[in-house]
Every structure is written in structure tokens, then in C-alpha cells.
Amino acid sequence: MNRLQRLLNSSVGAKVMVATTGLLLFGFVIVHLLGNLQIYRGQEAMNSYAKMLHDLGPLLWLARLLLLAIFVVHLGLAIRLHRANRQARPEPYYVQHTAHREPFHQRRVKATRMMVITGVVILLFVLFHLMHFTFGWINPQAYGKHDEAGRHDVFGMVISGFQNPAITLTYVVAMLLLGWHLFHGAVSTLQSLGLTHPVWRPVVEKVLWALLIFVVVGNCFIPLSILLGLWPPGG
Amino acid sequence: MKLTLHIWRQPDRNSPGRLVTYQLDGVSPDMSFLEMLDLLNEQLASSGQDPVAFDHDCREGICGMCSLVINGVPHGPLQGTTTCQLHMRHFRDGDHIYIEPFRAKAFPVIKDLVVDRSAFDRIIEAGGYISTNVGSAPEANTIPVPKEEADTAFDAATCIGCGACVAACPNASAMLFVAAKVAHFAHLPHGQPERRRRVLRMVEEMDRQGFGNCSNYEECEAACPKEISVKFIAEMNREYLRALCSPAADQV
Ligand code: HEM
Ligand code: SF4
Ligand code: FES
Numbered sequence: 428m429n430r431l432q433r434l435l436n437s438s439v440g441a442k443v444m445v446a447t448t449g450l451l452l453f454g455f456v457i458v459h460l461l462g463n464l465q466i467y468r469g470q471e472a473m474n475s476y477a478k479m480l481h482d483l484g485p486l487l488w489l490a491r492l493l494l495l496a497i498f499v500v501h502l503g504l505a506i507r508l509h510r511a512n513r514q515a516r517p518e519p520y521y522v523q524h525t526a527h528r529e530p531f532h533q534r535r536v537k538a539t540r541m542m543v544i545t546g547v548v549i550l551l552f553v554l555f556h557l558m559h560f561t562f563g564w565i566n567p568q569a570y571g572k573h574d575e576a577g578r579h580d581v582f583g584m585v586i587s588g589f590q591n592p593a594i595t596l597t598y599v600v601a602m603l604l605l606g607w608h609l610f611h612g613a614v615s616t617l618q619s620l621g622l623t624h625p626v627w628r629p630v631v632e633k634v635l636w637a638l639l640i641f642v643v644v645g646n647c648f649i650p651l652s653i654l655l656g657l658w659p660p661g662g
Numbered sequence: 663m664k665l666t667l668h669i670w671r672q673p674d675r676n677s678p679g680r681l682v683t684y685q686l687d688g689v690s691p692d693m694s695f696l697e698m699l700d701l702l703n704e705q706l707a708s709s710g711q712d713p714v715a716f717d718h719d720c721r722e723g724i725c726g727m728c729s730l731v732i733n734g735v736p737h738g739p740l741q742g743t744t745t746c747q748l749h750m751r752h753f754r755d756g757d758h759i760y761i762e763p764f765r766a767k768a769f770p771v772i773k774d775l776v777v778d779r780s781a782f783d784r785i786i787e788a789g790g791y792i793s794t795n796v797g798s799a800p801e802a803n804t805i806p807v808p809k810e811e812a813d814t815a816f817d818a819a820t821c822i823g824c825g826a827c828v829a830a831c832p833n834a835s836a837m838l839f840v841a842a843k844v845a846h847f848a849h850l851p852h853g854q855p856e857r858r859r860r861v862l863r864m865v866e867e868m869d870r871q872g873f874g875n876c877s878n879y880e881e882c883e884a885a886c887p888k889e890i891s892v893k894f895i896a897e898m899n900r901e902y903l904r905a906l907c908s909p910a911a912d913q914v
Binding site for chain 1: 668670681731733734735736741760762765766767768830832833834835837865866868869872873874875876877878879880881884885892893895896897898899900901902903906907911
């Protein structure tokens with residue numbers, strides 16, 4: 428217990444926890460996208476995938492609780508660190524200037540400054556997303572329908588939702604902001620977790636960049652392809 | 663060269679400060695930045711005004727005393743140099759130059775551009791040393807140190823404790839400084855006995871001094887006059903986690 432307290436109270440420990448939970452959230456987003464790509468296999472595949480998840484019952488609830496806990500730790504510690512950081516520089520510089528010379532680094536500095544803002548927008552988006560597909564408040568006329576096999580028609584709900592330009596726009600903007608959050612976050616985790624190996628570090632960095640592009644492009648492509656009538660064919 | 667200087671003037675720790683503008687003529691491009699300030703101070707003193715207080719000692723880039731944030735960048739625009747080694751040829755005739763003190767809660771201003779950096783001393787006292795009996799010098803090769811380890815330790819050991827990393831960090835974090843000290847000892851045989859205790863003590867003392875936390879902006883590395891790499895911060899994080907899992911965590 429003493430050690431856990433020390434971990435959470437120290438600067439390094441809190442950073443490590445933000446990085447670990449951030450990485451777990453990133454992992455969840457990837458798996459979530461892989462699941463959602465079932466939509467391109469048609470109504471049958473999508474609805475049976477959704478039913479399979481629902482039939483997990485208590486396991487599904489366990490996963491949801493775990494995810495919530497991870498989210499709360501990430502957010503809570505990130506905000507605590509942010510507060511301490513602001514207190515550590517009570518008087519700002521008159522001239523604000525980055526010491527970095529290369530444009531890539533300057534862009535990363537901007538993304539880092541935006542972490543709390545992009546984070547809070549992601550939180551709001553997650554609530555919106557739950558209201559949309561889990562509670563069915565955003566687009567109620569498409570919610571609670573059933574397909575021919577008597578399963579919840581998730582496919583129809585998603586298609587109907589993203590045919591609405593305002594909803595699609597919300598999703599695309601949120602995903603771009605998630606990409607911005609991870610533009611700093613993905614590589615930052617390696618630093619926080621202490622990966623310095625000269626061979627593995629660059630490899631892992633490249634893998635994370637690829638996953639980041641996959642997440643942003645994939646999550647934007649689904650709503651856009653539906654809005655533009657590219658999917659479902661003839662729909 | 664003729665310059666317009668905007669310099670932070672603050673009478674003492676508890677009074678508010680402000681930027682004061684001075685015109686300075688007759689600056690030679692061969693002067694160092696501190697010599698330029700000496701010139702200004704001579705003129706201020708001879709006209710009965712209070713000279714600008716600033717820190718300096720060796721004036722050859724090794725002691726870490728000179729500070730100054732020049733146009734928003736600690737130690738000024740030249741990469742890998744201290745303020746004392748920055749020369750006026752890197753500025754142009756007619757330039758406006760803004761000179762501010764290092765700003766951090768843990769580094770309170772004493773007067774004008776001078777800040778109190780003893781928070782660093784307290785971190786060093788917490789663990790930035792090795793405990794050994796120093797007698798006569800031992801035979802040079804009794805403790806072999808692999809070349810790569812020695813090089814890494816030396817890269818970290820070049821830190822002069824100037825505090826520019828804190829000044830540059832948007833969070834006023836001291837992690838580059840502490841990481842350099844932790845890594846310096848962790849890569850040498852002499853640092854091994856106290857390795858775990860050292861990182862726990864130094865990191866936790868750093869936290870108590872009111873520095874911010876690293877967000878990996880990496881501004882410190884860009885501003886550091888000794889170009890200490892942020893890879894040492896990653897290494898310190900790893901060292902801290904290991905120490906927290908070791909028996910040393912019960913002792914300190
Ligand atoms: C799906 C949602 C999210 C994912 C995938 C995610 C991922 C990440 C990752 C990977 C990091 C890097 C950790 C590090 O710096 O080592 C990070 C940092 C951060 N996250 Fe998130 N995050 C999410 C949601 C949020 C939310 C809702 C907030 C709310 C405030 C937030 C605030 C932050 C902040 C402030 C940091 C920077 C901490 C620091 O470096 O000092 N994140 N996030
Ligand atoms: S790490 Fe660099 S900037 Fe920080 S105190 Fe050491 S020499 Fe100065
Ligand atoms: S005065 Fe010693 S390093 Fe600048």
C-alpha cells in the first residue's frame with residue numbers, strides 16, 4: 428500500500444500511471460475500431476457481432492467498469508499534474524518563445540499544450556457517443572429496432588445515424604482531436620515509461636504512429652463513407 | 663551597435679517587478695552578452711542609477727551561474743551555449759532584446775535577474791553524491807568501466823546545474839537536471855551501492871521543492887547549454903520504478 432501511495436503521489440509515478448492508462452485507452456480505441464469495421468461485412472455480420480458482445484453479460488459489465496476506472500485514473504491524474512504544473516510557474520514570461528528550432532518539434536509543443544483541452548473534448552465526445560448509440564437519445568427513431576433474426580439492429584442504427592451530416596461532422600471532428608491528443612500522447616508514453624533501448628524505441632515509435640493513423644483514418648472513414656453514400660452499396 | 667534593452671527590474675523577492683527599457687550605444691559585436699550588461703551597468707552607475715543585478719562567475723561556460731532568459735529562451739538564441747558564451751555578433755544593430763529572470767516557483771527572484779537556485783542544492787543533498795572513503799588515489803584500472811558506460815555517464819555528467827531546463831520548461835519541471843544526476847551515477851560502478859535510494863530520494867525531494875512535472879515538451883533539451891538528452895528522463899523514470907519495487911523503498 429505504501430508503495431502504491433508513493434507511486435501515485437510522486438511526479439514520476441503519476442506520469443507513469445497517466446502513460447499506462449493512456450496506452451490502455453489507446454488499445455481500447457484500436458479494438459473498438461476493429462469491431463466497428465464489421466460494418467463493412469454487412470448487416471448480418473455487424474448484428475451478430477453486437478449480439479455476441481451483449482451475450483457476454485457480466486463479462487461485458489466487468490469490461491465496462493474496468494474501462495471506466497482506467498478513464499477516471501487517466502483523467503484524474505492528468506488534471507492533478509496539470510494543476511501542479513501551472514502552479515510551478517506562477518509568473519509567465521513576457522516573451523513566450525519555444526527553444527525548439529525544428530517545425531516538427533514546435534507542432535508537438537502545441538499538441539502538448541492542448542492536452543487538457545483535447546482530453547476534455549474527448550470526454551464530452553464519449554458522453555455524446557454513449558447518448559447516441561448506447562442510450563439512443565440522439566437519434567431515437569433509429570434506436571431499438573430489430574432485424575429479421577430478432578437481434579438488435581445495430582447496423583441500421585449506425586447507417587441511419589451517420590446519414591445525418593451534423594452527427595457525422597461531430598464524429599469526424601472528435602476523431603481529429605483524438606488524433607491530436609495522441610500525436611503527443613503516443614510517443615510521450617514511451618518517454619514516461621522509460622523505453623530508451625536504441626533498437627526497440629524507434630521500432631515501437633513507428634508502430635504507434637501507424638496505429639495512430641489507423642485509428643484516426645478508420646474512425647473518420649466509417650461515418651464519412653456512410654454520409655457520402657459509399658456504404659451500404661445501393662443504400 | 664545600438665540596442666534597445668527591455669530588462670526585468672525587481673527590487674527584492676516580495677516586491678512586484680516590471681520591464682524597464684534602456685538604450686545602449688557603443689556595443690561591440692565581440693562583446694559577450696554579460697560584457698554588454700557590464701557596459702550598461704557602468705553607464706547606470708556613473709549616472710547614479712541602480713545597476714542591473716545578474717548572476718555570473720566563471721564566464722567560460724562551466725560554472726552554471728549565469729542565467730537570463732533572452733527573448734524568451736534561457737541562455738539566448740545560440741544552441742548549446744551559456745549566456746556568458748553568447749556574443750553580441752549574434753544580434754543586429756537596432757535590435758530589441760528582452761531580458762528576464764528564470765521564472766519558477768522553486769526559483770524565487772532575489773533581485774532583478776538573480777534567482778535563488780538553492781532548490782537544486784537541496785535535491786543534490788538528498789542523494790546526488792556517493793559515500794566513500796577518500797584516501798590516496800587508487801590504481802587507475804582496479805575498477806574497470808566499459809567505454810560505452812563511461813561515455814553515457816560523461817554525457818550526463820556534463821550538466822552544470824544552471825537551471826535553464828527549469829526555466830525553459832512550460833511546467834517549470836526540474837526533471838532534466840535530476841535525470842542527468844541520477845543517470846551520471848547509475849552508469850558508474852561507484853554509484854551502485856546507493857543507486858536505488860538515490861533516485862527515490864532525489865525524485866521525492868524534487869517534488870517537495872515545488873517544481874512542475876514533465877509533460878515531455880522536450881524544451882529543456884533544446885535550451886540546455888550542455889545539450890543533455892531527454893533520454894535520461896526516460897531512464898530516471900525507469901530507475902524510479904525499479905527502486906520503488908526494490909527493498910530500498912522500505913528504507914527511505
Ligand atoms: C480515448 C481517450 C483517451 C486516450 C486514448 C488518451 C491517451 C493518452 C495518452 C497515450 C497519453 C500520454 C501519456 C504520457 O504523457 O505519457 C495521454 C496524456 C494525457 N491525457 Fe489522455 N487519453 C484519453 C482521454 C483523455 C481525457 C478524457 C483527458 C481529460 C482531461 C485526458 C487528458 C490527458 C492529459 C492532460 C495528458 C498529458 C499528461 C502529461 O503529460 O502531463 N486524456 N492521453
Ligand atoms: S540539464 Fe542542462 S539546462 Fe538543466 S541544469 Fe543541467 S546543464 Fe543546465
Ligand atoms: S558564468 Fe559560469 S557558466 Fe556562465
